[in-house]
Amino acid sequence: MSTKKDVQENAPVKKKSQLADVWTRLCRNKTALIGLAIVVILVLIGILSPVIFDYDTQVIKADYSSTLQWPSAQHWFGTDELGRDIFIRTMYATFTSISIGVTTVAIALVFGLIFGSSAAYFGGKVDMIIMRIMDIFLAIPGTLLAICIVASLGNSIRNLVIAEAIATIPRFSRVVRGAVITVRDAEYVEAARAIGAKDASIIFHDVLPNSLAPIIVQTTLEVATIILSIAGLSFIGLGIPAPQPEWGAMLSSARAYIRDYSYMCMFPGLAIMITILALNLLGDGLRDALDPRLR
């Protein structure tokens, strides 16, 4: 006759998935949760802004009857030199920054995964050639490389994405290579080779899923880096072309009015700071949650 204790011992152990483990660890980190909450809010603002605000009449249209008005109940963040509502433009710029940041990171990630995993998995000459080329790109500070590309191609959203992606690919490649190297000689990879799996299949099914932790962290932090870099480029006139709202470009035009209308400099800057802070908090939290050894 089986006792209650035996039943408990023989019961199948309910295994928690790895994702649930990561989520539990992330939930224990208050600052990471704050970061996550802010990122979710920003993404919602980014998604909803183009729906709520009419681009032609509310976002870019000048209204010369209400230029340079200080924050009020009617215009929460005040109005700019063309009478446009800074609150609406700051909200809409969330869509601009986040969409460009995410698109750029997605492109850079795809190429970074291809280059980094190929370099690490194949090693030898493939590794040497890929990483030496990446070294050349890394020899130029990222912001300068992006400036160089935009200066040459001209400033448009497409060129900005190309410039930022090119400047980001080498950083991703290096992280992916580092992550893949740690698992490429693991027994399960050897087992996959032994049963005749193709290289591409091993890389995508066995190697990459097991080296995702540093790549996810890098992805979060790179979105922050790119948003900051785009704002910087826009600030010096090389980023998002007018009249589309972008935080850096808004600060650039506010600069001329700093003496008498200082409020114009506040809100776009705060928006950048909150976004980067949130992404960094989330990135740091993810790093701790994905790899507790790094704590």
Added chain:
Amino acid sequence: MIKFIIKRLIALIPVLLGVTLLVFFILDLAPGDPAKTILGEQARPEDIIALREQMGLDDPFFVRYGRYMVGLLHGDLGTSYKTGDPVGEEIGARMPDTALLAVAATIISVLLALPLGVIAAIKQNTLFDGISMFISLLGISIPVFWLGLLLILFFSVKLGWFPVSGADQGIKSLALPAIALGFQHMAAIARTTRSSMLETIRQDYIRTVRAKGLPEREVITQHALRNALIPTTTIIGLQIGSMLGGAVLTESVFAWPGIGRYMVQSIQGRDIPSVMGCIIVFAITFALVNLAVDVIYGFIDPRIKAQYK
């Protein structure tokens, strides 16, 4: 050690060749006719053709690149389309200002970061640790150009303590741009110092000196900090490199007459040789700073020094 430096210098050659090729290629894609830029929109077509021929603009890409490289090896970075002056001279005239800004910003970032990092480590998991790391996180999150604007607003416009822009009032002009640039780079140094200190103060030899009864202050300053500073040195060196990117924005905000501002003005004026010159000078500086960091690393860590003997 000398063997190591020579080895690293040799390894630098293909990277720098690659950098020049990459930058030359990217800027070669720029639309517009340099001959027209120099002669102006009203120039006669025959004059434009003559100048294109004189400048060798119709030659194949690698011929033009080869010519540029020969010039570069002789210290010639080309001629500005706008002013007609040698780019090397233009950059050389602005180099001291950029170097001064970078050095001042580095000093500020180190002076802020070391105490923050060390105290955060020795008071780990306390309120002070949290505040220190939050300040350093702010450093990463505040865009340098916004911090620059805020500093101008409060210290120049409201209080009138510092000039709004330019470099003609000596240290008063330098203070705000150096603080803006330094604060941004303080974050990475503070975080590295903290984690490095945390690792060091858990080492056996630190436990030993504590057991010997040495005062905690001496344990930290004489034994822990010296060893913890090794990774910090690397990050300081790397920060100097990335400061070059930040200098472009900082110099633009404060109208600081350095290479960064010159580069932005050159981009706006489509002055491609000047832009190329600036980026190549920045890339070479970045590479040399990284090399210097490696060498210094060897000097301060006897274990690394021993590897090169």
